[in-house]
Amino acid sequence: MDDQTINEMVIKCPVCSIEGVAKSIMKEIEIPHFGKVMETTIKCPSCGFKHSDIITLEQNDPAKYILEINKNNLSIRVVRSQSATVIIPEIGIKVEPGPKSEGYVTNVEGVLTRFESAVKKALNLFEDDESQKNGLDVLNHIKELKDGNENATLIMLDPFGQSNIVSDNVEILEIPEDELRELKTGFSYIEDT
Ligand SMILES: [Zn+2]
Known part of the structure; x- marks a missing residue:
């Protein structure tokens, strides 16, 4: 780069x-x-x-990018625009675009590191047992993913087609109409499942 x-x-x-x-x-x-x-x-x-x-x-069509997170894919380049929703369903992480959301260029490992610091911040804000337990659980999974011991799915949805995952291994889908309407442009948060 x-x-x-x-x-x-x-x-x-x-x-x-x-x-x-x-x-x-x-x-x-x-x-x-x-x-x-x-x-x-x-x-x-x-x-x-x-x-x-x-x-x-370059302006692309709205697109949904799907990539398996595994030890061979950690260095794949990720372009996340401010308008993109990023999801790792297996560990209950969903970051939606909002006024404070950032656009960035990084790799898969870098995306995980960003999630890691967001969860750590949330752990300081929410002190109840349930949130602490969920937060620590998510941090554990992120660590295993970064160490290449676990696999998960990285999904990125961009209604303006400004984002990208630069790899031959990425699956690129159209975003169905109904899903496109549901996509947030509001505030961002980390969601526990
Ligand atoms: Zn200042």
Whole structure:
């Protein structure tokens, strides 16, 4: 993956409003067998705010991407746009797009790491026994997946076709009308089953 910074500027932080400290960095990322992606990251060292978005330069049809997560697929490139829903049904994880959701370019292992930190955050917020038990259970499964000891399914649904899983092993399906209508653009959360 080749990164090239094409623009960097100092901005007013959208969260703490401090002037002259926060940075907006625009990068062009070339992804083999896919194309170019623009990534914009805003970082504020003053309040710790960090947010990234990606824009893919090609527009595809709405699509559902299905990939088996196994030890051979951990390094497969994943492009997740802000509008994509990401699901691992076997471990009860579903992340839906929302105002705070981020676009990112990573690999399957990186997606798992993101879920891991989201679950850890949730564990700090929800202290009841049930949530703790579920959370720890999910973390366990994520660890086993990252270590290549378990298999599961990674499903990504993007109503705007801006996302992608770059692999010959990926199954790409159309999103049926009724499922397309159900897709959230609201807030994001981690759902326990
Ligand atoms: Zn700030």
